[in-house]
């Protein structure tokens with residue numbers, strides 16, 4: 016074993032998933048904040064989480080119940096050559112769980128990448144990117160109850176990502192050809208992803224499906240070509256957003272306030288409760304974020320705001 020079992024630290028950023036019509040497919044990286052997972056090999060087989068900081072004691076240390084732990088376990092089990100090794104993890108949560116900003120995916124991605132890098136650098140095993148994906152997706156599935164990669168992909172790759180399929184995995188990535196600012200509102204409310212998925216319709220009328228895939232394809236075209244009019248028209252989701260909006264008091268008013276402020280479009284970030292809007296410039300993004308926060312506040316929901324960008328930055332070794 017080389018590198019004297021030092022800690023390998025990996026950072027993975029916050030992400031916005033779904034992005035309107037791209038439920039379970041589209042996502043983009045926010046660059047920061049993010050989670051850091053440190054990994055090092057030990058001689059004791061299995062995964063041991065030795066510390067979690069920044070979670071106020073909310074997250075479990077048992078690896079089978081922790082997204083980073085499941086990611087690491089998946090990697091160890093996928094590599095016969097790793098059977099004699101164990102991995103110790105230490106997790107720094109920079110992202111609040113159940114916020115809609117891809118907290119579980121960030122931990123899963125950082126846990127998977129840190130484990131794989133530790134095996135590479137400390138046991139000489141080849142870096143297996145497919146296994147990193149599998150580990151990250153398995154970790155995310157623990158938190159959400161389903162295999163989807165719309166937070167995992169941008170947390171790993173940065174930019175705007177499209178998960179065409181998870182089995183076999185096929186992911187596209189691009190950077191929008193248009194300058195955008197992202198307005199974010201983060202209500203002081205927790206919505207576990209599993210609960211936000213339980214309210215979703217099991218079937219969708221064909222007419223709604225047609226409108227949605229027209230919007231999804233048009234949204235990507237608009238971002239790739241910088242077509243602002245098309246972006247404004249396509250950033251709509253009439254399938255998932257309306258049912259989840261009921262979980263966020265004041266969502267409809269907040270969205271209208273953002274649109275009135277001049278954003279291109281606005282929707283729930285991932286499973287919520289965070290809300291994002293894409294804006295043409297900083298002033299509009301700031302006005303939209305403030306207006307959304309005020310609208311939620313009128314419904315008794317306190318929140319914090321941020322204005323940021325779609326970041327090219329994904330996960331990285333620190």
Ligand code: HSE
Pocket residue numbers: 032033038039040159163165166208211212285286
């Ligand atoms: N696409 C997922 C959802 C993202 O909206 O449920 C959160 O895991």
